[in-house]
Amino acid sequence: MLLSVEDFGIEFHDHDSPERVVEGVSFTLDKGEILGIVGESGSGKSMTALAIAGLLPRKKLKKEGRILFEGEDVLTMERHKLRGLQGDEICMIFQEPMTALNPTMKIGLQVEEALRIHHTEMNDAQRKERAIKWLKNVELDDPERVYESYPHQLSGGMRQRVMIAAAMVGNPQLLIADEATTALDVTVQAQIIKLLQKINKESQVAILFISHDLSLIRQISHNVLVMQNGHLVEKGAVDDIFEHPQQEYTRKLISAIPRVEL
C-alpha cells in the first residue's frame, strides 16, 4: 500500500466562523493503481489532493486525520522531509497548462528542475539525457527542439505533455493529476489519457486522477471515489460504481452523463 488516507478533514479558519470543507475521508491507494476522484466543484477533491501533495498552507487551517505516504504522515511531517518527498516521490500536474509553466524558463530547465533539486549528484549531461528521454516518452515530436523552447512556443496539449514529463522525470511513486485534461479540447484529452495509461503501465506510478468528467474517469481509473460537499459518498471498483451505483447521488451523477443518441 502506497498511500492511506484515514479520516481526513479540513476546516478553514480564515473567517469569523470555521468552515468545514472536507470531513471524514478515508481511502487507500496501491502501487501502480489509478484512482479516480469525481465530484462537482467544491466537493473537496482538489483540497484533498493538495493535502496529499503537502501543499496546504500551514496557517489558518485545521487538519484532521492522517495521510500516510509509505507509512509516514504527510500532515505532520517536518518541512525538510516533506520537501524531500515533493518532486521526487509525489508529483502533481495542474489544470491550466498555460500558467503551470514558468514563461521565462526554457522547457528543458523546467523538466530538469526536480533532478536539479533532488539529484545533485547528476551532472548537466546526465540531466539533459534524462529530460530528453522523458520528453520523448510523453510522445513529443522533436524533443531536442522542445528542450530549447519557451512555453509560449508550444500548444496547450504540448505544454501538458511537458508538465507530465517534468513530473515524471524523477520517477515518482505517485502522480496527482488535478483536472489535468479539463482545459484541453476533446481530441487532445483522449491523447493525454492514453499517455497517462501508458506511463502508468510502463513505470508503475500510481495516479490520482481528479476530474468532474465521469466518462474520463471511467476510461482511465481502476477504482473510483465519489465526493460531495466534502464527504466521501461512495468508493469501489470502476465497473461496480458505474454498473451498480449504491448511492442516490452517484446514480444522479451517472444519469447526467450526456449520451449521443442517433
Next chain:
Amino acid sequence: MKKWLKKHKNFNFIAGAIITGVLLLTVLIGIFATPYDTTQMNVADKFAKPSFAHWMGCDNYGRDILSRVMEGMGNTFLIAVLTVLIGTVFGVIIGALCGYFGGLLDDILMRINDVLFSFPSILLALVIISLLGTGRLNVTLALGIAFIPSFARIVRSEVKKQCSLDYVKSAALMGAGHMRIIFVHILPNIMPVLLSSVMIGFNNAVLAEAGLSYLGIGVQPPAASLGRMLSEAQSFLFTAPWYAIFPGLVIVLTVLGFALLAEGTTEEE
C-alpha cells in the same frame, strides 16, 4: 541593424538611445580628459562668451563650463546609478519577501514603507543627509534609502501576482525551497516591470541629485555638479545666461533620453 530598424520603427527607443549614448560617451571621455582643468581659475576668461575656445563659455571664475559640465555629468550619473542600485537591490529583497511570505512580516515592513513613502523622497534624503553630513557618498546613501520604498512596493505587488500562478505552486511541489522559488522562478518574470521602474527611478535620481546639489547639500565645491552650477548661475542669469542654459540643458537631455528609452523598451514588448 538596418533590418532591425526597419522592423521596429520605434522612434522613442532610437531617439532615447542616441541621446543617452551621446551623453554617456561625453561622460566617459570626461573621466579621462576634459578640454580644460575643471578647477583652474582664469581671470582673463571671466564670463567669456561661448566660442571655439570655450564651447559653452566660462563662469564667474573663468572656468571652462564644458569641462565642468562633463565632470558634473559624471558625478550625477555615478550618484544616480548607485542610488538606483541601492534602491533596486533592497527594494527587490524587501518587496519579494513581503509579497511571497505575506503575514506579519509583510504587515510590519509595508507599514514602515508607508510611513517612508508618505514623505517626498527629497525630504527624506534631506533628513538622512542632515544626520550623515554632506558629500558624494552620503548623498548616494540618502537617495538610495529614500528610493527603497517605491521599488519595494512595485516588486511586492508583482510577486504577489506571480504567486497565484500555478508554476509557482508547481515549483514548490518539485521540492524547491522558498529562496529558489523567489529568486530563480519568480524574479525573471517580474523583470519587464522592474526594468521600466529602474529607468524611471534613474531619472528621478538624476533630478533628486541635481535638486540636492542645487540646495547646496549634494556634491561639495570645488567638485562640479550640474545642480550646483545652476544655483551659482542664478545670480548671473542676465550677465552670463549661457552659464545657466548649458547645465540645465544637459539635465533636461539626460532625463529626456532615459524617459524615451524607457518608453521605447515598454513598446518593444
